[in-house]
Amino acid sequence: MRIGGRIQAAIEVLEDIDKRHRPVADALKDWGVSHRFAGSGDRAAIGNIVYDALRHRRSAAFLMGEETARARAFGAMLLESGWTLDRLAEALEGDRFAPPPPTEAERAAVADNRLEDAAPEVRADLPDWCVAPFTTSFGDDWVAEAQAMALRPPLDLRVNVVRATRERMLRTLEEFSAASANLAPHGIRIPPIAGEGRHPNVQAEPAFQQGFFEVQDEGSQIAAELAGARPGETVLDFCAGAGGKTLALSVATQNSGRIVAHDAEKPRLAPIFDRLRRAEATNVEVVARLRELDDLKGACDLVLVDAPCTGSGTWRRRPDAKWRLSQRQLDVRLGEQRAILDQAASFVRVNGRLAYITCSVFEAENGAQVAAFLERNPGFAPVDHRALWEEHFPGRSDKARFHETAGLMLSPLKSGTDGFFFALLERRG
Numbered sequence: 001m002r003i004g005g006r007i008q009a010a011i012e013v014l015e016d017i018d019k020r021h022r023p024v025a026d027a028l029k030d031w032g033v034s035h036r037f038a039g040s041g042d043r044a045a046i047g048n049i050v051y052d053a054l055r056h057r058r059s060a061a062f063l064m065g066e067e068t069a070r071a072r073a074f075g076a077m078l079l080e081s082g083w084t085l086d087r088l089a090e091a092l093e094g095d096r097f098a099p100p101p102p103t104e105a106e107r108a109a110v111a112d113n114r115l116e117d118a119a120p121e122v123r124a125d126l127p128d129w130c131v132a133p134f135t136t137s138f139g140d141d142w143v144a145e146a147q148a149m150a151l152r153p154p155l156d157l158r159v160n161v162v163r164a165t166r167e168r169m170l171r172t173l174e175e176f177s178a179a180s181a182n183l184a185p186h187g188i189r190i191p192p193i194a195g196e197g198r199h200p201n202v203q204a205e206p207a208f209q210q211g212f213f214e215v216q217d218e219g220s221q222i223a224a225e226l227a228g229a230r231p232g233e234t235v236l237d238f239c240a241g242a243g244g245k246t247l248a249l250s251v252a253t254q255n256s257g258r259i260v261a262h263d264a265e266k267p268r269l270a271p272i273f274d275r276l277r278r279a280e281a282t283n284v285e286v287v288a289r290l291r292e293l294d295d296l297k298g299a300c301d302l303v304l305v306d307a308p309c310t311g312s313g314t315w316r317r318r319p320d321a322k323w324r325l326s327q328r329q330l331d332v333r334l335g336e337q338r339a340i341l342d343q344a345a346s347f348v349r350v351n352g353r354l355a356y357i358t359c360s361v362f363e364a365e366n367g368a369q370v371a372a373f374l375e376r377n378p379g380f381a382p383v384d385h386r387a388l389w390e391e392h393f394p395g396r397s398d399k400a401r402f403h404e405t406a407g408l409m410l411s412p413l414k415s416g417t418d419g420f421f422f423a424l425l426e427r428r429g
């Protein structure tokens with residue numbers, strides 16, 4: 001396919017997402033199934049335009065003076081790929097599968113509309129209702145933070161240091177421009193996709209199949225690292241899901257002690273079994289039924305709550321979620337987090353720790369949730385998060401935002417990671 005056909009396909013996928021309010025991955029997959037002639041390079045290029053158009057939904061529409069899927073796809077080409085309308089017109093010419101070339105009205109809009117004059121929520125590419133939570137979390141930096149969340153993300157990996165070394169994996173993945181992560185001690189970063197390219201299929205690498213590394217955002221790695229699981233400890237991963245944190249905890253405990261991975265939704269645990277096998281993580285039990293955790297009541301050295309949340313920290317990777325999320329969904333998550341925290345706390349032994357993690361940047365899900373928990377549970381007290389950070393990442397305190405009451409937040413702009421919140425609480429009584 002030529003670029004014109006790819007842009008037209010991206011427009012069709014964007015229209016499908018608009019009409020049926022469906023996740024971008026599903027819409028792209030369906031398009032691929034009904035257009036079998038398209039090769040993997042075509043699908044990757046189409047996916048890039050669609051994702052860019054979703055990340056820059058408001059700014060692209062502003063630039064083009066229209067909200068249509070076509071306007072957003074064209075706008076994404078201008079914003080992310082640095083194209084001009086002339087270049088676009090040239091690329092579309094003579095291609096019968098391409099959309100019609102830019103109109104006079106579109107040319108006039110692009111000439112008149114300067115992004116620097118747009119309202120801050122447009123430059124930030126945020127839904128209106130998210131301006132308030134972003135301002136609360138980031139103060140004067142809220143536009144810059146939201147803009148960083150609208151950029152293409154890198155591909156982060158965590159080396160399973162029980163089985164391999166980072167140096168060895170860096171050599172193995174050299175052809176993908178892999179480099180050591182900025183902060184995470186076992187992290188490797190492959191840069192964001194450039195142009196029409198795609199991330200390498202690292203899961204097809206023998207080193208992945210052999211369990212030498214996993215795909216995990218650097219922020220998630222840092223949160224697991226800060227939880228500080230130690231060899232020999234009894235650890236409950238209360239919201240284990242597919243096991244991203246569980247695997248990191250298993251490495252931290254050097255496969256000694258006992259890690260119990262639990263999730264209220266059994267199907268979510270399904271991928272964990274393969275991942276544990278691949279990683280040769282031998283100290284993990286997977287327990288779906290809550291009542292089977294009874295023997296752990298008041299007995300865990302560490303309980304990790306990687307809570308269900310809005311995912312507002314992951315919008316670089318899931319930009320469609322940004323436009324689907326509502327205040328009502330946020331309220332539902334807040335209720336769940338509160339109940340889960342109270343439930344999970346009952347498993348912590350005296351002098352044990354409770355780690356609370358979200359991949360959200362909303363204060364209501366983060367600092368405020370922890371502050372309310374501490375009020376309800378005076379037996380728990382926060383650790384000194386600045387000291388904890390300094391212990392793990394000496395001299396890098398500029399890379400996190402520290403909460404007044406308890407916890408710290410990571411973000412794309414400040415930390416170069418997805419948005420994450422982390423708080424560590426000790427049970428004193």
Ligand SMILES: C[S@@+](CC[C@H](N)C(=O)[O-])C[C@H]1O[C@@H](n2cnc3c(N)ncnc32)[C@H](O)[C@@H]1O
Pocket residue numbers: 238239240241242243244245246262263264265268306307308309336340
């Ligand atoms: C953020 S995801 C976990 C991601 C996972 N820890 C990882 O690192 O890959 C949150 C998980 O919480 C689970 N969950 C929701 N309500 C729960 C509850 N009441 N008790 C335990 N887990 C729950 C969800 O099924 C979901 O898998």
